[in-house]
Every structure is written in structure tokens, then in C-alpha cells.
Amino acid sequence: MFHSLSLRLRVFLFFVLMGLGSVVITTGALYYGYGRAQADDPASGYILAAVMSSFGLIALMIGVWLLFDENVAKPIERLAATMRTRAHAGVDLELDTHQARYLGDLAPAAKAVSHQLTKTTLDTAEAVASETARLSMEKERLTALLTEIPVAMILVSPSHQIVLYDAQAAEALSQIHHPRLNASIFDYFDESGLLEAHTDLLQSGIDVPFTAKGIHGNLEFDARLKPLGHAPGYMILIDDAHAMASPDAARPLIYDFDLMDHDVEHVLEDTPVSKLNFVVFDTETTGLLPHKDEIVQIGAVRVVNGKIVPREQINQLVNPGMPIPPASTKVHKVSDEMVADAPDIHQAAEKFHAFSNHAVIVAHNAPFDMAFLRRHGKTSGLAWDHPIIDTVLLSAVLFGASETHTLDALCDRLGVTIPEELRHTALGDAQATAEVLCLMIPMLQSRGFNTFGDVIQQTRKHGRLLEDLN
Structure with a gap:
């Protein structure tokens, strides 16, 4: 009653x-x-x-x-x-x-x-799906056309950020650092030589040949800068890239043309959260004590423009330099045999550090994972001073501190499915956390938390949650 x-x-x-x-x-x-x-x-x-x-x-x-x-x-x-x-x-x-x-x-x-709302959304989704199918066909045609061109291609914005690259360009870039959308092209190639060629390009308006020197080692590529007509930005064509990959190999394109209009001069606190570069990561370890246990696996994915970037990921086994307890192997399935020939934490952390350059690091219960990296950073010379967002705290901001904030609970709440075989693997949990983050970004904006500064200000109100977790 x-x-x-x-x-x-x-x-x-x-x-x-x-x-x-x-x-x-x-x-x-x-x-x-x-x-x-x-x-x-x-x-x-x-x-x-x-x-x-x-x-x-x-x-x-x-x-x-x-x-x-x-x-x-x-x-x-x-x-x-x-x-x-x-x-x-x-x-x-x-x-x-x-x-x-x-x-x-x-x-x-x-x-x-x-x-x-769901009915209206479904009607809209049908129209969007039809248009998406058309664009997908056009993308396939474009990819097939570009496959016939025996050069590697990198499209660069006016602010010298990478907007597009193909598989052969990815292979060239990966010899320096992991290829990344919206990364500065100067993270890969010598700035002075590229800027000199870019000045010639602006003055002549025609292709400019130059030697693209990698910022590490003695890597050099025969390359050209190509103008885009009246469109902003320019293209880098690496002429000898065909030697690095089979010309018959698949050449998927990684791109986001919205990055052409990105302003990279924003103060971080004032940057819209949807425009940030995120690296979402997770670790698997020998145990739960950051001061004595070691990392055995690092998984990471990149989120740019509010979307997960396909193929931009790290799935790295790490030799912990100590036996992995059987109880830990039972959870994350990483055994001593699997890590025997893996790089140590200093090599793995250096690779991940470069992958995270100029990005906001995101993790679920970040203090735990960061404690391992920072402990070794003192001896390897890596400064883990990246801005950090914790999805535990984002969950508290959006759903209230009294709710459950485990990764499983958050995935259930947002309809994200973690395949059972990927649960408690570093890459699987990083992928799930990234999907959760992409869903929470528009929810944060709907609450009026539009910039990185707004979000950090809200998460600080729930800092006690992390103290209790750790």
C-alpha cells in the first residue's frame, strides 16, 4: 500500500x-x-x-x-x-x-x-548506419588506391601534428617511436631539417625533397614534402619505405581529419576534455605490494578525439627479475616461461614513457600502477610527471561516491563487455578502461565539466576513495 x-x-x-x-x-x-x-x-x-x-x-x-x-x-x-x-x-x-x-x-x-529517447535514437542510428556504410566503402576504395602508390604517407596538420599515416609509414615511424595520431612529427624527425624543407614548401608550392633524419640513432629516409593545394597542412612521402614492407601487404589507414583543426597551444587546464590525448593503461604484477613486487605485463591503448585509435597499443610482457608466484599466475595467466626472454622493466617503461608523451595517463586505481613505474623511474631516469586521470574518481563524480567503483561494476553500469579471456590481462583491462573513458567523456560534459581543469577539480573531491582502495 x-x-x-x-x-x-x-x-x-x-x-x-x-x-x-x-x-x-x-x-x-x-x-x-x-x-x-x-x-x-x-x-x-x-x-x-x-x-x-x-x-x-x-x-x-x-x-x-x-x-x-x-x-x-x-x-x-x-x-x-x-x-x-x-x-x-x-x-x-x-x-x-x-x-x-x-x-x-x-x-x-x-x-x-x-x-x-531510445526509439528516436534507433531511427537516427539507421540513417547514420546507412551513411557510415557509404563512407566505409569510400574508405576501402581510397585504401585500395593508396596501396598502388609505392611510398609511405604521413599527413601532417599546420601545427605539425600527425593526422594520417598508412602501414608503411607506421613501420618507418616505429623504428623511432610507436606511431601515434596527433603526436608531433618532431617526436620522430629532426626538427631543423623538416622546418627548413617546410619553409621551402610554403615559398615554392611544389614538392620539396629532403632527408628525414630520425631523432634517434642514424636513421635517415629519402622523403618529400607535398603541398595539399589550398587545404591546410602538408604530406610527407617516404620514397624508400617500400623496402621496409611488402608492396602487396595490407595498408590500413589510421587517421582523424578533425585533428587538422586542433589547437595545440591550449593551456592543459583549459583544454576541452574531449580534445585531450589519453593513454589508458593497466599492469599485471607479481603481487600487490608496489614497494617490493614487480610488473610482468603492461597494456596500453590511445584515445584521441574521444575515440580509441585502432592499432595504437602496447601489449608488453616484462621480465620481473624474480619468480612469479603461482597465485599471481593463476589470476593474470603470465608465467615465468612467458617472461623469460622479455625486456626488463627499464626497457619496457622507456617504451611506454615514449608512447605516453604529451598525453594524459588514465588508469583504474592509478596510484597502484604508477607506484611501480615511479619506483623504477628513480633509477632509469624517467620522470613520470604526466597529468593523470583515475576512472575510479570519474565513476564517483558521475555515479556518486556511495556506489561500487570496481572496473567490473563500471563496465556493467556502462554496458562494456570484457571478454573472459582478456579479463585480468593488462591489454584487456586497458581496453575496457578506455571504452569506459570514451563513454564517460560526454557524460562529464553534460554535467558542465568541459575542461581538464574542471574534471580534476571534481575528482579531487573524492580522493579519499583511492586512499581507502590502497
Whole structure:
């Protein structure tokens, strides 16, 4: 019967409970104090009554608050989070009307709105899918056409950030660093020589041959800078790249043309969170003690423009220099035999450090993973001073601190599936965390947390969660 009451009536009953409870407690305290009052000191009875009524009223307020929090406040918070997830992350989650059973007609009304939103979204999705299929065909034609060109291609924005590269260019770049969208081209090639050729390109408007010198070792490539007509930016063509890969090999394109318009001069705190470069990573270790255990695997993926970049990932086994306990192997499936010929933590960390250059590092419970890297950074000379975002804290910002914030719980909440064979592997958990991050970015923006500074300010309010986890 209580379930059929309106929300307004339920709130009214909370106040009635507080009023009646206050009367009963105060009356009872006065009666008890009167009975205990001494003839020569009647004030003692009133003092006793005041003390008893004070404690009683405080207990009543706490009890009513707990009832209100559990039956009204928390369900409203969960309802709002679920609707925001559906609206901004595109996750088709069913509203839990049982949890919101004391909210009157609010939950059914929210469910009706959500179903209508889903119907509208499906209609839109059909149109988008049709257009996406057309663009996919065009991309396949473009890829097939470019396959016939025996050079490696890198498209660079006016601010010298990588916008596109093909598989042969990726092979050339990987000899210096892991290829990365939106990375500075000067992370790979000597800046002075490239800028000199770029100046000639701007003045002549025609192809400019030059020697692309790698920033490490003695790597050199015969290359050309090619203008893009009236379009901004330029293209680097590496003429001898065909020697590095079979001309018949598949040449998938990695690109994001929206990066052409990126302004790289933003102060980090003022940079829109959707425009940040993220490296999302996870580690598997010999144990849970960062001061004595070691990393056995590093997995990482890159997120650019709010999307996971295909093929830009690290899946690196690490030789910990110590036996891996059988209990740990049972969890992450990494054995002593698997890491016997793997690089040590200094080599693996250096590779990951370069992969994370000019990016915001993201992890689920980041202090744990970063503690291992920073301990070895002191001896290897790597400064782990990257800005960091923790998805545990993002979960608390979006769903409330009282919710469960494990990676599994967050994936369930956002409809992200971790294949069982990838769970508790570094790359699998990094991929899942990256998918979660991509869904949470528009949700953060819908709350008005648009810049990196806004997000960090909100996550600091929940820092105690990480202290409790670690």
C-alpha cells in the first residue's frame, strides 16, 4: 500500500515523523527528568531532560536522514545517473524501477522518456548506419588506391601534428617511436631539417625533397614534402619505405581529419576534455605490494578525439627479475616461461614513457600502477610527471561516491563487455578502461565539466576513495 503513495506525500510523511518523534522524545525526556528531579535541586531534572531530549532528537534526525537517503536521495541519484548514461553515453540500460519504488511516478515517467529517447535514437542510428556504410566503402576504395602508390604517407596538420599515416609509414615511424595520431612529427624527425624543407614548401608550392633524419640513432629516409593545394597542412612521402614492407601487404589507414583543426597551444587546464590525448593503461604484477613486487605485463591503448585509435597499443610482457608466484599466475595467466626472454622493466617503461608523451595517463586505481613505474623511474631516469586521470574518481563524480567503483561494476553500469579471456590481462583491462573513458567523456560534459581543469577539480573531491582502495 505504501508503494502507491505519491512522492510529495512520502516527503510530507518524513516531516510528520520528525515532528511526532520530536514531541514524543521531548515529552518522554521531560517526564523522565521530572521523575528524577531532587526536591532540593529541581533544576537537575530539567538538565537531565534537556540532555536526554538532545541525544534523542539527534538520533531521530540521523534515523530519518538514513531513511530519506536510502529511499529517496540515493534512488534519485541512481535514476539521474542512469538517464544521463542513456542520453549522453548512448548506453541502452534498463531503468531499475524497483530501486526507485518509493519515488512515486518519477521512475515510470523516467522510463517512458528513456524508451522514447531510445526509439528516436534507433531511427537516427539507421540513417547514420546507412551513411557510415557509404563512407566505409569510400574508405576501402581510397585504401585500395593508396596501396598502388609505392611510398609511405604521413599527413601532417599546420601545427605539425600527425593526422594520417598508412602501414608503411607506421613501420618507418616505429623504428623511432610507436606511431601515434596527433603526436608531433618532431617526436620522430629532426626538427631543423623538416622546418627548413617546410619553409621551402610554403615559398615554392611544389614538392620539396629532403632527408628525414630520425631523432634517434642514424636513421635517415629519402622523403618529400607535398603541398595539399589550398587545404591546410602538408604530406610527407617516404620514397624508400617500400623496402621496409611488402608492396602487396595490407595498408590500413589510421587517421582523424578533425585533428587538422586542433589547437595545440591550449593551456592543459583549459583544454576541452574531449580534445585531450589519453593513454589508458593497466599492469599485471607479481603481487600487490608496489614497494617490493614487480610488473610482468603492461597494456596500453590511445584515445584521441574521444575515440580509441585502432592499432595504437602496447601489449608488453616484462621480465620481473624474480619468480612469479603461482597465485599471481593463476589470476593474470603470465608465467615465468612467458617472461623469460622479455625486456626488463627499464626497457619496457622507456617504451611506454615514449608512447605516453604529451598525453594524459588514465588508469583504474592509478596510484597502484604508477607506484611501480615511479619506483623504477628513480633509477632509469624517467620522470613520470604526466597529468593523470583515475576512472575510479570519474565513476564517483558521475555515479556518486556511495556506489561500487570496481572496473567490473563500471563496465556493467556502462554496458562494456570484457571478454573472459582478456579479463585480468593488462591489454584487456586497458581496453575496457578506455571504452569506459570514451563513454564517460560526454557524460562529464553534460554535467558542465568541459575542461581538464574542471574534471580534476571534481575528482579531487573524492580522493579519499583511492586512499581507502590502497
